[in-house]
Amino acid sequence: MAAGTRASRDVYIVFGGSGFVGRHIVEQLQARGDTVSVFDVVQKYHDTPFYSGDITEEDQVADALQKSGATCIFHTVSPPHGLQDPALYWKVxxxxxxxxxxxxxxxxxxxxxxxxxAGVVFNGEDLINVDERAPTPTKSMDAYNESKVKAEELVLAANGEKGLLTVSLRPAGIFGYV
Structure with missing residues (x-):
């Protein structure tokens, strides 16, 4: 690698990096030779710099960002779909x-x-040829998707604000184990 090239590469932190989706992102970044760290409530792996904390505490998040030197965040934290605690979905x-x-x-x-x-646009009917322009339903199917709609709105509204570029991905049918 040419001198100075490494300095222009992103430094990553994966929030939820001990979970299923987050761990796969961590592994892919490591395989590319990128600098990556993990922020989570539980440390399951010891091959990556780790920051323990609560994502609802801005000071804990800021501390991890500062210490890691992150320039790019992957935010994969979420309670699993199907819980009976709407307040937990909203909090996280x-x-x-x-x-x-x-x-x-x-x-x-x-x-x-x-x-x-993908549930943020699901209204109970088949969705065909839908892209990111599809509106969210007036009423979400459940508390999980309602909280995901609101979080996505926050992420997209923050795009370009104070130098932050954002994107929201809508995967469907995530399954497997770590």
Missing amino acids: NVDGTKAIIAAAQAQGVRKLVYTSS
Whole structure:
């Protein structure tokens, strides 16, 4: 690699990097030779710099961003679909996303990739030829998707604000194990 090339590469932090989706992102970044760290409540792997914390606490998020030197965040944190606690979905998916956005902007992080859900546009009927322009239903199917809609709205509204570039991905049918 030419001198100076490495300095222009992103430094990644994966929020939820001990979970299923997050861990696969960590492994792919490592395989490419990128600098990556993990922020999570549980450390399951010891091959990556790790920051333990609560994503709803902006100061804990900011501290990890500062210490890691991250320039790009992958946000994969979410309670699993199907729980009976709507408040937990709101706390993690909405309040946690607010904290990540605020900390990223305060720390000068340039990029945020948010893991949303295809369920944010699902209204109970078949969706054919749908893209990112599809509107969200007036009423979400459940508390999980309602919280994902709100979090996605926050992420997209933050795009370009205070130097932060954002994107929201809507995967469907995530299954497997770590």
